[in-house]
Amino acid sequence: MSTKKTLAPHEAFELHELLTFKNVCATKAVTMSKLVKDDELKTLMERDFNSSVEQIKELQSLLQNSDYAVPENTIKKSESEITPIH
Amino acid sequence: MSYDRKSINEIKRPMNSDYLELENADGMPGLVDSTVALDFLIAAKTGIRNLAFALTEIEDSEARAIITSLLNEQIDLHxxxxxxxxxxxxxHPYNVKEQFKLDQISAKTSLRIAGLELFPGDTSRLGTFATPNY
Known part of the structure; x- marks a missing residue:
């Protein structure tokens, strides 16, 4: 028996939903910021994208505590890499 | 650029359906920016709600700590x-009249965009001008 408590299924589902929402938000922020002319809005969106990247990583590591988790090493490196924009 | 000096109500007006005409592109950046900003605001608001709902469902202390910090970040962003x-x-949250006026214009603009043929097969403007060789 592992000492680490795993997440209950409904907790994992909740985290999964947050992760999908964050994924869409991050993608949208980085795409839409290219269409925007206003500098203030643009920097705000780019900053949001960069913090979204961190938040997605946090959610991903949380989801590793779930019974449904796919071990990290089975996901190809190129599929899991996100590079922040500067 | 002059568009950020003008108030949005001056820029926002029912658009002309001839979007290929350069003259009608006046104020377009302002229109795009305000629409994208509104979408951004709605996404931030939805994010706050989703995180708060998740907190009511999750008991795991590590997950709660992380979600609470995400919620605080999201509230600051909003x-x-x-x-x-x-x-x-x-x-205009403190000027409902102004906000409703803006909403009306936005609604009209959206309906006009919905009615546009956005991807016409032929975008040539030949024929609009005197083109003796054709």
Missing amino acids: TEISDMMMQKGWF
Whole structure:
């Protein structure tokens, strides 16, 4: 028996939903910021994208505590890499 | 650029359906920016709600700690977006009359966009001008 408590299924589902929402938000922020002319809005969106990247990583590591988790090493490196924009 | 000097109500007007005509592109950046900002604001708001709902469902202390910090970040982001939109005149929470006027114009614009043929097969403007060789 592992000492680490795993997440209950409904907790994992909740985290999964947050992760999908964050994924869409991050993608949208980085795409839409290219269409925007206003500098203030643009920097705000780019900053949001960069913090979204961190938040997605946090959610991903949380989801590793779930019974449904796919071990990290089975996901190809190129599929899991996100590079922040500067 | 002059568009950020004008209030959005001056820029926002029912658009002309001839979007290929350069003259009708006046104020377009302002239109795009305010629409994108509004979408951003709505996404931030939905994020706050989703995180708060998740907190009511999750007991795991590590997960709760992380979600609480995400929620705080998200609330700060929402404050920043709404402050910026208010300062730029894209959002009038304290002036309902002005906000409703803006909403009406936005609704008209959306309906006009819905009615546009956005991807016509032929975007040539030949025929609009005197083109003796054709």
